[in-house]
Amino acid sequence: MLQFIIRRLLHSILVLLAISVIIFFSIRLTGDPVTVMFAAGEPSPEAIESVRENLGLDEPLPVQYLVFLKNLATFDLGESFRTGLPVTEMVVDKMGATLLLAFGGVFVAMLIAFPVGILSAVKRGTAVDFFGRIFSLIGISFPNFWLGIMLILIFSVNLQWLPASGYDGIEYLILPSIALGMILSGILARLVRSSMLENLSQQYVSTARSKGLKEWVVIMRHTFRNALIPTITFLGIQFGSLLGGTVIIEQVFSWPGVGRMIIDAINQRDYPVIQGGVIMLAMIMVLVNLLVDISYSLIDPRIKAGGGSS
Amino acid sequence: MSKVLDVKDLEVSVKIDNERRNIVNKVSFSVNEGETLGIVGESGCGKSMTSLSIMDLLPQALSVTGGSLTLNGEELTKLSKNAYRKKRGKEMAMIFQEPMTSLNPVYTIGFQIVELVRNHTKKSKKEAYDRALHMLKLVGIPRADQVLHEYPHQLSGGMRQRVMIAMALSCNPGLLIADEPTTALDVTIQAQILRLMQSLQDEMNMSIVMITHDLGVVAETCDRVIVMYAGEVVEEATVEELFESPKHPYTKGLVASVPNMDKDEEYLSSISGTVPTPEQMPTGCRFAPRCKHAFEACHQTPPLFDVNEQSKSRCWLYHEEASNVQEGRKEVGAGNHS
Numbered sequence: 001m002l003q004f005i006i007r008r009l010l011h012s013i014l015v016l017l018a019i020s021v022i023i024f025f026s027i028r029l030t031g032d033p034v035t036v037m038f039a040a041g042e043p044s045p046e047a048i049e050s051v052r053e054n055l056g057l058d059e060p061l062p063v064q065y066l067v068f069l070k071n072l073a074t075f076d077l078g079e080s081f082r083t084g085l086p087v088t089e090m091v092v093d094k095m096g097a098t099l100l101l102a103f104g105g106v107f108v109a110m111l112i113a114f115p116v117g118i119l120s121a122v123k124r125g126t127a128v129d130f131f132g133r134i135f136s137l138i139g140i141s142f143p144n145f146w147l148g149i150m151l152i153l154i155f156s157v158n159l160q161w162l163p164a165s166g167y168d169g170i171e172y173l174i175l176p177s178i179a180l181g182m183i184l185s186g187i188l189a190r191l192v193r194s195s196m197l198e199n200l201s202q203q204y205v206s207t208a209r210s211k212g213l214k215e216w217v218v219i220m221r222h223t224f225r226n227a228l229i230p231t232i233t234f235l236g237i238q239f240g241s242l243l244g245g246t247v248i249i250e251q252v253f254s255w256p257g258v259g260r261m262i263i264d265a266i267n268q269r270d271y272p273v274i275q276g277g278v279i280m281l282a283m284i285m286v287l288v289n290l291l292v293d294i295s296y297s298l299i300d301p302r303i304k305a306g307g308g309s310s
Numbered sequence: 311m312s313k314v315l316d317v318k319d320l321e322v323s324v325k326i327d328n329e330r331r332n333i334v335n336k337v338s339f340s341v342n343e344g345e346t347l348g349i350v351g352e353s354g355c356g357k358s359m360t361s362l363s364i365m366d367l368l369p370q371a372l373s374v375t376g377g378s379l380t381l382n383g384e385e386l387t388k389l390s391k392n393a394y395r396k397k398r399g400k401e402m403a404m405i406f407q408e409p410m411t412s413l414n415p416v417y418t419i420g421f422q423i424v425e426l427v428r429n430h431t432k433k434s435k436k437e438a439y440d441r442a443l444h445m446l447k448l449v450g451i452p453r454a455d456q457v458l459h460e461y462p463h464q465l466s467g468g469m470r471q472r473v474m475i476a477m478a479l480s481c482n483p484g485l486l487i488a489d490e491p492t493t494a495l496d497v498t499i500q501a502q503i504l505r506l507m508q509s510l511q512d513e514m515n516m517s518i519v520m521i522t523h524d525l526g527v528v529a530e531t532c533d534r535v536i537v538m539y540a541g542e543v544v545e546e547a548t549v550e551e552l553f554e555s556p557k558h559p560y561t562k563g564l565v566a567s568v569p570n571m572d573k574d575e576e577y578l579s580s581i582s583g584t585v586p587t588p589e590q591m592p593t594g595c596r597f598a599p600r601c602k603h604a605f606e607a608c609h610q611t612p613p614l615f616d617v618n619e620q621s622k623s624r625c626w627l628y629h630e631e632a633s634n635v636q637e638g639r640k641e642v643g644a645g646n647h648s
Binding site: 202203204206207208209210211212213214215222225226299300301302 | 365367395396397398399400403404406408411412413414415416425426429430461463474477478
């Protein structure tokens with residue numbers, strides 16, 4: 001197990017290295033940050049040069065990258081061009097809110113998708129199944145930003161049940177979580193349905209029935225538990241796109257998270273903040289995938305996390 | 311001997327294109343206390359569906375549409391779903407063909423047996439685990455106390471089938487339905503499992519319905535046999551009578567297709583053709599299209615004739631007036647077989 005985790009961590013470092021290269025060089029294709037800083041008037045060439053020097057932008061790109069990498073190794077993500085605040089602190093400060101939103105989205109997705117998927121499978125071919133599948137299709141088809149705006153319109157503006165923006169307590173989490181989790185719930189419900197159907201036709205389900213167990217025990221304990229295995233894999237993979245989704249949802253709901261920080265930073269070409277934010281999101285993503293891999297061995301006894309040593 | 315299970319005119323049907331078709335047609339048989347009844351036939355002849363309907367475990371598309379099932383004198387077809395459920399595992403149990411997939415891969419052996427025991431009795435967890443351990447030892451599982459905490463994938467196919475038997479018998483059911491219990495096992499393991507079932511049968515005084523297409527298994531374990539073809543019982547006989555003098559042409563074909571070591575045959579004997587599907591069921595005798603003895607009478611559905619005390623046969627050859635025909639045909643038949 002320990003060996004497995006170490007190997008996966010080493011693997012993760014390679015992934016993060018690759019991501020750092022892509023981010024570092026791709027944001028430098030967007031233009032000169034210094035020109036944005038002096039947006040008000042026409043600066044003198046000397047002024048521009050001194051700002052460049054200050055920010056370390058006068059060095060050749062590979063040198064800049066190596067400096068970035070060196071600092072990254074000590075979790076120093078540099079300072080914001082704009083505010084001069086340390087990026088590491090900024091990101092850590094905002095990451096909590098983003099993760100809360102992401103898990104809120106996953107929670108909403110599971111809350112909707114598990115019952116819908118299970119019922120659809122058990123009542124296959126009936127009206128329940130039909131509506132379950134229509135629901136999945138609707139869930140998948142709504143763009144999350146549009147859904148976010150609609151939710152605000154209905155529940156905040158018209159009904160005034162829930163707050164529309166900001167974060168100041170659990171009720172603020174509800175609408176953004178729904179907006180974020182809806183698409184995922186649609187896809188997840190389909191997956192749960194097909195996975196349940198596959199498992200319902202397994203011999204051990206007949207065995208469970210032949211034991212005289214109650215039908216819900218057969219469905220939940222014997223079928224759903226097995227159907228959960230591919231579902232967990234899928235959730236792990238989808239967590240990445242969910243984090244991506246937070247960038248938009250945070251914008252819609254003025255959520256004080258990393259996503260909104262990155263968007264602001266992009267508008268201002270604040271390189272260190274963009275780099276830092278994206279790298280940290282990538283790290284979270286890698287970590288979640290590792291946790292998912294480890295959780296397999298808890299759900300499925302046939303998988304030993306040691307890999308082949310069983 | 312009292313009847314443990316009595317099946318009368320059982321009909322199981324499937325809905326195809328809004329039309330109900332019987333895949334089990336007027337099947338009747340009974341199983342006495344302590345007896346092993348074999349149900350024999352090719353794949354698709356309805357033997358598995360017959361057994362699943364006794365357990366009320368038919369797939370969704372199928373349903374029992376006629377006849378009666380009586381277990382220990384109690385009519386099963388009139389029971390509510392819930393009352394039926396409570397009989398499963400307690401008064402009747404079933405083991406399946408595929409030991410590799412019959413156990414749930416994510417739970418330990420112990421958990422799966424305890425689950426059954428606690429479902430039907432008021433035993434505490436500790437008592438239920440003791441019962442599970444006792445059953446595992448009874449079916450001859452080495453290091454049973456360890457196996458209790460192991461998962462199905464850690465056991466071989468033969469061991470898993472032993473676990474299935476231990477589980478099925480953990481609540482002392484009077485009736486065990488075994489659907490091809492040895493088909494998926496190695497030949498050497500097959501004999502062990504069959505012997506185990508027989509010794510447990512003697513010990514627990516239980517009745518067994520043995521569903522198989524393997525006549526070797528029948529010879530080894532059964533007291534009486536019913537032969538099914540295309541959803542109907544075509545022959546019912548004691549096991550001795552079945553092998554010594556099979557009556558129905560289909561049974562004769564089955565017995566003849568068992569490889570014989572004493573004869574030097576180039577090709578194994580077989581019955582040409584296949585079992586008809588429910589959509590293309592022939593009228594009259596269902597076996598007639600594959601039967602080399604078929605004659606005019608076979609356009610009518612034959613009843614089950616009492617041939618002698620030991621056997622019944624659903625074939626017009628056993629009609630009184632057909633004795634002339636029968637004599638003539640028998641010679642033809644004998645000539646073809648040797």
